[in-house]
Amino acid sequence: DADVTQTPRNRITKTGKRIMLECSQTKGHDRMYWYRQDPGLGLRLIYYSFDVKDINKGEISDGYSVSRQAQAKFSLSLESAIPNQTALYFCATSPTDFYGYTFGSGTRLTVV
């Protein structure tokens, strides 16, 4: 099994629908992150969490919310999906600030 598992891998949803992307990890890392990747823009941080009781907004948190259900689980929700949220979404984990990230395989989300 992968160290960081994202579900679903692909999803097509309609404008206005609520959708949840899930991330689970077996690394035992405290820190978890959600990023969005768009062509030519690199990765942009949506939310991050340093432990179960710690949730922080990233640079593009508007329109998104998160839940840290356990050390191993970190979910991203789009309350009312819109077409410009069509993107590739990555979950990542790390044990410390300088260790580097372990990424999941991504969720490709299309909002029509």
Place this chain on the structure above:
Amino acid sequence: AQSVTQLGSHVSVSEGALVLLRCNYSSSVPPYLFWYVQYPNQGLQLLLKYTSAATLVKGINGFEAEFKKSETSFHLTKPSAHMSDAAEYFCAVSDQGGSYIPTFGRGTSLIVHP
């Protein structure tokens, strides 16, 4: 706030040629520096990192990068490109202080010709 510039959204080389992917950052103090690789339909994988030890850092798959403080650069190199090196490469920088959340560059797509 940190900024990261990767020069060239696409770099094309012939198999066996030198690979050079450029990364410059803005920081008043030495940061932590990372290079990641993303193969098609996969997540990002850590290639190498600089965390204030040796300025020349060796990573996986024959890649290495040199931290040059005077040039605020952390360019990625490989002496001889393989077809399997074709991928997207991302430079990331985080400050030693504050939240340490890295800022990612926009990525450079490496194309390797036979």
